Amino acid sequence: MKEAMYLFTLAIITVGCGVQPENVLLREWDTPFRTPPFDEIKSEHFMPAFLEAMEAEKAEVEAIANDEEGPTFKNTIEALEESGELLDRVSRVFGCLNGANTNDELQNISKEVAPLRAKHNDDINLNETLFARIEQLYEKKESLGLTPEQDTLLENYFLGFVRSGANLNDEDKDKLRKINEELSNLYVKFRQNHLKQTNAIGLVIDKDEDLAGLPDGVVQAAAEMAEARDMEGKWVFTLQKPSFIPFLMNSKKRELREIVFKAYVNRGNNNDEFDNKKLISRVAALRVRRANLLGYKTHADYVLERNMAENPENVYKFLNDLWKPALRRARMEVADMQAIIDKEGHDFRLQAWDWWYYAEKVKKEKYALDDAMLRPFFKMENVRNGVFNVAEKLYGIKFVKRNDIQVYHRDVEVFEVLEADGTHLGIFYSDYYPRSGKRSGAWSSSFRSQSNIEGNFIAPLVYNVGNFAKPTADKPSLMSIDEVETLFHELGHGLNSLFGNTIYSGSRRVPRDFVELPSQIMENWARDPAVLRTYALHYRTGTPIPQELIDKLENSKHFNQGFMTVEYLAASFLDMDWHALTDTSERDAAEFEKESMEKIGLISEIESRYQSTNFGHIFSSGGYSSGYYSYIWAAVLDADAFQAFKETDLFNKELAASFRKNVLSMGSNDTMAQYIKFRGFEPKVDALLKRRGLD
Ligand SMILES: [Zn+2]
Numbered sequence: 001m002k003e004a005m006y007l008f009t010l011a012i013i014t015v016g017c018g019v020q021p022e023n024v025l026l027r028e029w030d031t032p033f034r035t036p037p038f039d040e041i042k043s044e045h046f047m048p049a050f051l052e053a054m055e056a057e058k059a060e061v062e063a064i065a066n067d068e069e070g071p072t073f074k075n076t077i078e079a080l081e082e083s084g085e086l087l088d089r090v091s092r093v094f095g096c097l098n099g100a101n102t103n104d105e106l107q108n109i110s111k112e113v114a115p116l117r118a119k120h121n122d123d124i125n126l127n128e129t130l131f132a133r134i135e136q137l138y139e140k141k142e143s144l145g146l147t148p149e150q151d152t153l154l155e156n157y158f159l160g161f162v163r164s165g166a167n168l169n170d171e172d173k174d175k176l177r178k179i180n181e182e183l184s185n186l187y188v189k190f191r192q193n194h195l196k197q198t199n200a201i202g203l204v205i206d207k208d209e210d211l212a213g214l215p216d217g218v219v220q221a222a223a224e225m226a227e228a229r230d231m232e233g234k235w236v237f238t239l240q241k242p243s244f245i246p247f248l249m250n251s252k253k254r255e256l257r258e259i260v261f262k263a264y265v266n267r268g269n270n271n272d273e274f275d276n277k278k279l280i281s282r283v284a285a286l287r288v289r290r291a292n293l294l295g296y297k298t299h300a301d302y303v304l305e306r307n308m309a310e311n312p313e314n315v316y317k318f319l320n321d322l323w324k325p326a327l328r329r330a331r332m333e334v335a336d337m338q339a340i341i342d343k344e345g346h347d348f349r350l351q352a353w354d355w356w357y358y359a360e361k362v363k364k365e366k367y368a369l370d371d372a373m374l375r376p377f378f379k380m381e382n383v384r385n386g387v388f389n390v391a392e393k394l395y396g397i398k399f400v401k402r403n404d405i406q407v408y409h410r411d412v413e414v415f416e417v418l419e420a421d422g423t424h425l426g427i428f429y430s431d432y433y434p435r436s437g438k439r440s441g442a443w444s445s446s447f448r449s450q451s452n453i454e455g456n457f458i459a460p461l462v463y464n465v466g467n468f469a470k471p472t473a474d475k476p477s478l479m480s481i482d483e484v485e486t487l488f489h490e491l492g493h494g495l496n497s498l499f500g501n502t503i504y505s506g507s508r509r510v511p512r513d514f515v516e517l518p519s520q521i522m523e524n525w526a527r528d529p530a531v532l533r534t535y536a537l538h539y540r541t542g543t544p545i546p547q548e549l550i551d552k553l554e555n556s557k558h559f560n561q562g563f564m565t566v567e568y569l570a571a572s573f574l575d576m577d578w579h580a581l582t583d584t585s586e587r588d589a590a591e592f593e594k595e596s597m598e599k600i601g602l603i604s605e606i607e608s609r610y611q612s613t614n615f616g617h618i619f620s621s622g623g624y625s626s627g628y629y630s631y632i633w634a635a636v637l638d639a640d641a642f643q644a645f646k647e648t649d650l651f652n653k654e655l656a657a658s659f660r661k662n663v664l665s666m667g668s669n670d671t672m673a674q675y676i677k678f679r680g681f682e683p684k685v686d687a688l689l690k691r692r693g694l695d
Contacts, residue, residue: 025049025090031406033416033427035461036093036447038406043105046094050113053087054120060084061124064133071133073144077154081504082453091117092447100465101409102195102437111188118184122177125164134158149667153507156669159306165294172293179290183622186283191439191620193274197267198239198440198614202260203247205235213252215372220472239264240434241441242469242483248356249371254348261353261607268613269590276613277589283619285584292584300579300626307511308633308671312580315629319576321685322632323569323600325694329562334605336362352607359560367556371480374553377536377545378484380432380468380477386535387491388415390525394656395495396420399428409435412463417498426450426498429463432487433470433477441616442466442486444493444519449508450500462497464490476539481553485523492522499664507667512627514671516634517641518664524642528650529554558693563606565692568632571610573600575618575628589613632688637675639687644679 020027024040026049031037060083067075094113098106124130137144138158141151165176204226205211211219222235225243229236237243237260244260251257268276287299296302300312309315337350337358350358364370388399399415407414411433417425447461468483479487496518502508525531529550536545577596581587593612602608610617610628617624624630641659645652655678662677676682689695 021052023049023052025093026052026086032402032404033424033459033461034448035405035414035427036408038408041093041408043103043109046090046106046109047112049090050087050094050109050116053084053090054116057084057087058120058123061127061130065127065130067133071136073137073146073150073154076133076137077150077157078453078504080157081153081451081506089448092445096445096447096463096465097408099443100431100438101435102439107192111185111192114184114188115181118180119177122164122173122180125161125166126168126173126177128166131161131166134161149503149507152509152667152669153504156506156509163294163302163306168293176290176293179286179293183283183286183290186279186286187619187621190268190276190279190283191616193268193276193279194614194616194620195439196274197270199436200239200263200267201229201236202239202244202263203237203256204231205237205256206233210253210256211235213250214247215250217375217469217472217475217478218246218250220474221470224472239267239440241467242434245356245480246371248353249360251357254354257357258351258353265352265607265609265611265614269611276619278586280578280612280615280619281586281589281592284578284581285586287579287625288581288584298580298582300576303512303579303626307513307627307630309513309629312576312626315576315626318633319569319572319629322565322694323573325689326562326565326569326692327601327603329692329694330566330603330606331562333359333362333560333562334603336366340365350605352605355563355605359563363556363559367552367559369549369552369556373549374481375469375478376538376540377549378479378481379537379539380471380479380487382535382537382539383479383484383487384430386531387488387522387526389534390488390522390531391491391495393651394653395499395660396653397425397498402427411435424459426460426462428494428498429461431463432466432468434467438465438467439616440467442468442490444490444497446497449497449505450502451505452501452503460497460500462494464494466490478539481527485526488522488526489519492519495522496664499660501661501665502667504667509669511671512624513630513633514637516631517637520631520634520638521641524638524645525650527553527557530650557691561692561694565632565694566602566606567608567610570597570600570602570606570608571615572629572632573597574608574610574612575615575624576626578612578618579626636685636688637683639691640683641675641679643687 023045024037025045029035029037061080064076064079064083069075094106094109098110134157138154141154146154165173168176205222219235221243222237225238226232226234226236237247244264247260248257268274291297291299291302294302298312300315304311304315309318334350337355340358340361341348341350341354360370391397391399397420398418400418402414402416405414405427407429409431412429412431415428415430417428419425442465444462444464446463448458450460451458466483466486468487469477469479471477496510496515500508532550532553533544537543574593574596578592589612612619617628644655648655658678662674666674668674672682686695
């Protein structure tokens with residue numbers, strides 16, 4: 001009822017030329033670079049805007065489908081590409097806020113909108129008249145005189161429709177709609193449970209002695225966290241990474257480490273109202289049913305068809321090839337740590353909650369290095385300048401701070417990105433500190449994609465979100481080396497979006513197992529000694545990181561790589577196992593996970609931080625389902641690609657230009673061919689094994 005009313009009033013508002021709608025989301029934005037006017041955007045604007053924008057897209061699509069003229073590339077494919085602009089704009093702003101700065105109102109809207117969006121998308125994807133036009137064009141595409149990019153775009157539309165069920169009969173279409181709707185509701189619920197549990201308190205300390213081993217900065221941050229939660233005089237650790245990881249690394253209290261670790265891995269698995277076990281079993285079953293409807297044996301077969309890996313067998317083989325060397329190295333790491341435990345006179349075997357603590361000790365003992373030595377050199381602003389400089393040296397681009405662009409939170413900063421010749425390239429927003437309305441992890445996305453239809457150049461608006469060490473009352477944000485790499489990583493995704501250089505944004509479909517190449521390759525520059533000297537400056541004195549620390553970092557580069565690789569591979573196997581299921585019975589999630597880990601022979605000292613009930617990558621949306629392996633797949637590519645720079649010059653401008661043109665800006669469906677244009681040959685796994693010390 002309420003929705004119908006919205007539609008009615010909004011329909012009236014938008015009629016009448018020149019009259020701007022009252023709802024800021026539906027208006028033309030006259031801000032600099034047409035950036036979102038966050039100062040004016042209120043939560044209550046979203047629901048009516050969504051409804052209006054869906055109506056608008058529906059009308060556009062109907063007009064295309066029912067065009068009396070026969071289908072042409074222009075009146076069908078290009079027209080579709082240009083449709084839905086309003087909905088795209090509203091969804092992207094909403095997606096950003098709901099992920100990085102959410103509140104109850106936004107979460108309710110997301111719950112309300114999800115099934116409507118699922119239906120809306122299905123209405124388009126399952127529109128027979130529309131699909132008939134696309135199919136006609138696809139069948140005679142050779143005779144259409146298309147450019148290679150247009151050919152790619154047409155193929156993307158055709159396959160997109162087929163894979164969304166356009167070829168199904170009416171009865172199956174109905175079944176598919178029901179599945180999509182239910183899945184969309186389950187994803188929302190998963191995300192909300194996940195956020196609730198990540199913000200939960202992992203541990204409250206009220207005695208000084210329980211702080212044993214924790215560095216001052218960690219203690220202070222925990223005291224501030226307690227204050228913010230009205231627990232003055234105590235110390236609070238949440239299950240957000242910057243809070244619990246330093247605790248695990250430093251706390252001398254073994255029993256407290258166990259509490260915090262278990263609280264973290266058990267998110268979504270506490271048999272309470274936020275429990276995800278039933279939910280994910282249902283998601284997995286629905287995914288099998290959908291895959292079957294569409295003619296695939298498993299969800300993994302369905303997803304992988306359009307990835308570089310092509311099918312589940314290839315992924316399993318790839319993971320298995322890495323598993324043995326990684327496990328061998330992890331066992332060596334266990335032995336190193338157990339030796340320290342024994343030497344300290346303890347009589348326990350290393351457990352999962354001890355790993356972070358004793359790994360730190362190994363690092364100190366073997367490499368005379370610890371987290372606290374490095375942090376003063378990684379002030380956030382310096383690190384960010386560091387990655388900007390790398391981008392400038394490689395591609396000639398510049399990041400210029402802008403203070404006239406509206407933001408959604410005071411922690412957000414904005415930069416204009418310029419080409420070497422001063423041409424405007426796009427806008428970049430950074431939002432790096434945790435807050436209770438922000439989901440965990442780090443990500444890159446955009447408010448607008450690049451496109452250039454008929455000479456109308458649209459510049460991208462890109463943002464990076466992270467959860468890095470927060471400034472405290474007397475210290476700026478001092479990051480860990482992992483956080484530094486993550487910041488470089490996300491900017492790599494950002495560059496991929498900023499460098500888009502195609503007519504149609506829809507032609508830049510990047511396979512999931514390729515998309516981490518642009519990001520991960522940046523991490524290589526983050527750790528390079530020559531680059532470190534330029535940005536790792538002491539936050540008080542401004543002196544560059546001493547050679548001695550650089551050497552230590554270099555020497556320790558294989559440190560803990562067995563653990564990192566095993567933990568990651570275990571999660572990738574788990575993801576594949578959930579999505580290689582062929583039957584639709586609903587599993588006991590805990591039991592299923594246990595079996596999956598037993599099958600690969602995961603050692604008991606390692607418990608992956610990515611467990612089914614909190615595995616947001618694969619259960620909070622379709623995103624990385626059957627795709628978690630992508631990070632290491634792309635790591636083969638990034639190690640191989642970086643090798644090209646190492647062999648010549650870290651800032652080889654010619655290579656960088658080729659990387660930008662062939663890899664970052666592309667609009668082609670043959671990703672491997674693009675890669676070979678840059679590198680000269682297919683990637684080899686050697687550089688990755690060497691980098692991780694697994695060779
Ligand atoms: Zn990434």
